Amino acid sequence: MLRGKEELFKKTIKLFIIIFPCLSLILGGMLFSFYYSSVHDSEMSLLEKEQYYINHERDLSREHFSTVVSDLLFLADQGSSNNCYAPSSTKDLDYLKRGILAFSAQKKRYDQIRYIDAQGNEILRVNYNNGNPVLINPEKLQNKLSRYYFAESFKLAKNEVYISPFDLNVEYGAIEVPYKPMLRFGTPVFDDSGTKEGIVLLNYLGEDYLKLIKSMSLIAYGDIMLLNQDGYFLSHPDSEREWGFMINPNDKQCFLPQHLDLWQKMQTSSSGQIKTDDGVYTFTKLSPLNAAVGAATTFSERMAASERMETDTEYFWILMSFIPAEKLAAIKSPLLWQILWLGGGVLIIIMVGSWFLAQSMTRRKFYQEKLFAMAHYDLLTGLPNRALLFEHLQQVLYRCQRYQRKAAVMYMDLDGFKAVNDTLGHDAGDDLLVAVGERIKAKCRASDTVARLGGDEFAVLLPEIQDISGVQLLAEKILKTFQDPFILKKSEAHIGVSIGISIYPENGTSLEGLLDAADKAMYSSKNKGKNTLTFAVD
Incomplete structure (x- = not known):
């Protein structure tokens, strides 16, 4: 009897050695497939969300600058209706000045609001003055005929908008400290007969927009960056790398030299995602010039703005999110531990189940053989019956x-x-x-x-x-x-x-x-x- 039990135990062990690895391999394959599928789905979901956030931020940017362009066109209309360049009375000009002061105080986003005549002379200027708008005395007004923004704005047609490059404000030949990011919006002003009399110019405080960009970091998974068309950072998680083209122009402050292939791929598409060994770049092109389309008030104006926008595509920014490879890999770690814990528990169950299955199969075969032997062999001699x-x-x-x-x-x-x-x-x-x-x-x-x-x-x-x-x-x-x-x-x-x-x-x-x-x-x-x-x- 003891010998029979030992033989049965040995056969059970042999069968267990076959069953357990086979079931373990099947479990491993299933868990690997589940893990790979889950990681892939999680990564795809993350990247889809990241693309959505970037595109949503692009749309918010367009809306943001559309309001600026609307303000600009409104001021141009006010200048025209109040005959600011040839007022019939000082009463009209005073009315306009009071309106511009109130407008500056209400908007809180324009460092300067200026009306400049056709000869480049400032005829009205309101400085925001850190929340206390002031009207500049006539004797302090300047001639801006030689400045690039005047020439670029004055040559435009009605409702066309000039937007300067995004840079830091410069006062008396030096960068103003603390830094004051600035965009200049200009458009020509016409009298009732359609004669171009001058321009209205807004010095937009870019910090308001950059805060909008940085706020995206609260919901996006990657590092959010804004680059100009030359590859320099206008916004970056590391503030030391911002405005490198003005503060310290070198390759380290510029995205382009270290990522030339990546930059070239970005030029061929308006938005997308590029996966590299370093991580995943999610990007979209945007331009404040696009806001002219949304700001136009009539169908014909929108069509004209859209046509002009096509010729202005050389001026753009790139809004970009970068998810490092290490951060992507971190997605896998919690799931991997879950799989390992789950797999370990199931493996123990499989091991116990494999033993009972092997034992059951061995006993069944043993008793089948025993029944066969009893039916076909002599129990005493072991010879066929x-x-x-x-x-x-x-x-x-x-x-x-x-x-x-x-x-x-x-x-x-x-x-x-x-x-x-x-x-x-x-x-x-x-x-x-x-x-x-x-x-x-x-x-x-x-x-x-x-x-x-x-x-x-x-x-x-x-x-x-x-x-x-x-x-x-x-x-x-x-x-x-x-x-x-x-x-x-x-x-x-x-x-x-x-x-x-x-x-x-x-x-x-x-x-x-x-x-x-x-x-x-x-x-x-x-x-x-x-x-x-x-x-x-x-």
Whole structure:
């Protein structure tokens, strides 16, 4: 019993070693697929959101500058309706000045509001003065005929808008400190007859817009940057890298030299995402000039603004988000730990389940084999029993009939077994039967079937024999081996054997016919004096 349990345990271990790795590989494949899919979906979702944030910020920028352009066009209309360049009375000009002061105080975004005539003379200027707008005295007004923004603004048609490059304000040849980012918006002013009389100019305080850009960092995943068309940073998480083209022009302060290929790709598209070894760049082009389309009030004005915008595409900024590769990889870490914890738990379940499955399969196979053995093998000798002998004989007869071959059946009955059983006991009798089976089997071929039919009867099936001489020789060897005593556990025994032999097809062509012929021949051997062999007669 103990040996059977050990054998069962060893077989269970062997099957477990097969089942557990297979199920673990399947689990690993499923978890890897789930992990890869989840990481991919998370990354795609993140990048889609990042693109949405960038595009949304672009739309907000357009709306933001659209209000500035609307303010500019409103002031141009006010200048025209109040005849600011040739007022009929000082009352009209005073009315305009009061209106501009109130406008500056309300808007809080324009450092200067100026009306300049066709000769470049400032005729009205309001300085924001850090929230306390002041009207500049006439004697302090200046001529701006030589300044680039006057020339660029004055040459435009009605409702066309000039926007200067985004830079830092310069006073008396030096950059104003603290830094004052500035954009200048200009448009011509016309009288009622359509004659161009001058321009209105807004010095827009860019810090308001840059705060809008930086606020995006609160929701975006990446670092938010704004670059001008030369690749210099107008806004950057590291303020030391901003305004490099004015403060300290060098390659380190510029995006372009270190990312030339990336920059060239950005020039070919209005927006997109580019993945590199360093990380993912999400970008969109934007231009304050586009705001002229939204600010135009009539359909014809919008169409004209749209056409002009197409010719002004050389002036643009790039709004960009950069997600470093390390930050992208950080997305994977929590998910990886979740997968590992989940996988570890499932692996333990699989390991336990694999053991029980292997144990169940081993036991089932063991009992199936045991049932098969009980049904087809003699439990004492381990030899095939009558049922299995009949199956083998049926198969042999089929082959013999199909291929025209011969076969033989030996029917054996032990001589003197009953006396051993009576004198030495049943245990000795059982030992003797086992020893008899072993001796007979030792003399037969591997292809022969040695069976115990029951009691002290044995049979040998010899498939595919050439002639009866070989069968007779084997029978004589078996008889000879019975001449030696059988050594049992507590004694020894001397017995003989009577053998009857039938040949296919001479003595029968059916299972029953061959066995009956061999049985009769065996009894003939008994009648002859035992311990001999007899061939069946036709």
